[in-house]
Amino acid sequence: MFKKITEFFIPPQKLQSGDELRSERIFVAVLLISAVSNFLGINLAIEIKAELNGYLLLVNGVINLLILLAYRYGLKKSIATTLVLSQFAISFPIQAWLQGGLSSPAAAAFFLLPAVAMLIQGKRAATFWMILSAFLSLGLFWFESQFGTPVPTFDPAKSNLFYFSSILGTNLTIFIILLVYETGKSKALANIQNKNEALINTQSQLIQAEKMASLGELTAGIAHEIQNPLNFVNNFSEISNELIEEIEEEQEKPAAERDYELIFEIIADLKQNLQKINKHGHRAGSIVKNMLEHSRISTGEKVLTDINVLADEYVKLSYHGLRAKDKSFYADLKLNLAPNLPKVKILPSEIGRVLLNLANNAFYAVSEKAKGNLEGYKPQLTLSTLKTKNGIEISVSDNGPGIPESIKDKIFQPFFTTKPSGSGTGLGLSLSYDIIKAHGGILEVESEEGKGTIFTIKLTN
Incomplete structure (x- = not known):
């Protein structure tokens, strides 16, 4: 009442x-x-x-x-x-x-x-x-x-x-x-x-949606990337079958008419082909393993990881993922990987997710700039690694349109995005920042409007 x-x-x-x-x-x-x-x-x-x-x-x-x-x-x-x-x-x-x-x-x-x-x-x-x-x-x-x-x-x-x-x-x-x-x-x-x-429930769902979105980007890259080693496996398998047929033909001849020198050459070729099949089979297996690591829930156990291999893998997968969606897109991918880079203890799937996100953003930026048909413009992404006094640095730089000064302080905020509606959740950089912070590292950004952007990950030993 x-x-x-x-x-x-x-x-x-x-x-x-x-x-x-x-x-x-x-x-x-x-x-x-x-x-x-x-x-x-x-x-x-x-x-x-x-x-x-x-x-x-x-x-x-x-x-x-x-x-x-x-x-x-x-x-x-x-x-x-x-x-x-x-x-x-x-x-x-x-x-x-x-x-x-x-x-x-x-x-x-x-x-x-x-x-x-x-x-x-x-x-x-x-x-x-x-x-x-x-x-x-x-x-x-x-x-x-x-x-x-x-x-x-x-x-x-x-x-x-x-x-x-x-x-x-x-x-x-x-x-x-x-x-x-x-x-x-x-x-x-x-x-x-x-x-x-x-x-909290909505946030969990959005985070899962962001992970699934990045998994989709990864899968598209894998589908393209895994095709190369599989082509090699198929090609060398066919050639090896032909070589075996040649050996069988020699075996059917009388012993006096057999060309043993040819047989030894064929066997040597077969051995070389099997080595190449094994190499490319491992390559395909490595790509699948990375996909599974990316998709599964992290156990929280950090392992010593070769950052050069991880960064190279994920940036290439990102590139192939974008190429799978847009066949007309092309970018110059440069790798400046420091030799003898020490391994660091990380969660590979989590750091891989960060690298994939940074590369996706960089390729998206240069592809958007390329649509402007600027004279002499060539999309470019540079992946660099560097050994520092306290650990390592990984940088992903592009020559895209850059980030306006007015929004630079907002890019790590959850749900903030400059992409059109439906093109992004606005959680990628926020999650990346949290992942690097959880590793005791720092994620920094430098950008000049009209010239490009550099994202730098700093990890300590």
Whole structure:
């Protein structure tokens, strides 16, 4: 019932405002409780023959309801809250004076003012009203010291009833206001918790979507890259079959007519072919292994890894992946790999994902620039590795359009992307940054608009 009455005074458009609805309910509830408290006090005022107090309580209750109605029909909340607090600031000293000054129960209500202000306007406003309450108390104290303590307007014989009822009413009012606040806060916390759980689930789904997207890029590259060693395996297998047929033909001849020198040459060729088949078979197996490592969930165990091999593998796969989607695309891929680069302990699948993402972004950038048909422009990506004093550096640079200075600080933020809608999740660089950070490294970016971008990974030993 109380909830329905509360929501009646909330502007209809604010009933749909989500988290802000809590503060609206608290504001309306405080005014309703104040109005009810004032109206209930009228009967007591009549009982103890304090007519002036009764009239003041009636006026206060009516003002509370009028402010609520005005708020419901368009009065700004900032104005409404100021009117309410101003009404309290005026009525409390008058009530205290009518009840006997600073020694009356109404004087204690001065410090209800900052409490109510905190509930409906916030901490900063509460400070102002706290100072104002202190000045009101000092003002009443000075007034009494100059002109004497006022005589109470109620029947002195019923002072005990008045004091008991006033204290009980004040405490009940405070309790109900705090109960409304605490109930609202509990609901808000529960709402936040539910939203947080939903956000975590959504984030997990988006991260998985980003991983699957990068897996798709990897698979496209693998499909192209694995074709080369398989072609070699098929070709050398066919040639080897022909050589075996030649040996069989020689074997069918009489021993005196056999050309043993030819047989030995064929056997040597067969041995060489088998070595090449084995080599390219291992190459195909290595590519498949990398794909499986990329797709499986990481065990969290770091292993010593040759960064040159890993970087070369993933950048080439990225290039072939883009070529698989756009046959017309071409870029000059340069490798500046430091010789004798020490192995580092990493999660290969995770660092591979970072390299794949950086390469994908670089190739996308140069392909977009190439669509502008700039005279003399040749898309280029350079992969470099370097041994440093504390570890190694891997850099992926391109000669694409570069990153505007205005958005450079945003590129590692989750969901930020410069790609058209549907072309990216905006999580690639964010995840890459987190992966490198989890490895104790740093991912940095340098870019000059119109000239290109360099992403640098710094890993320590």
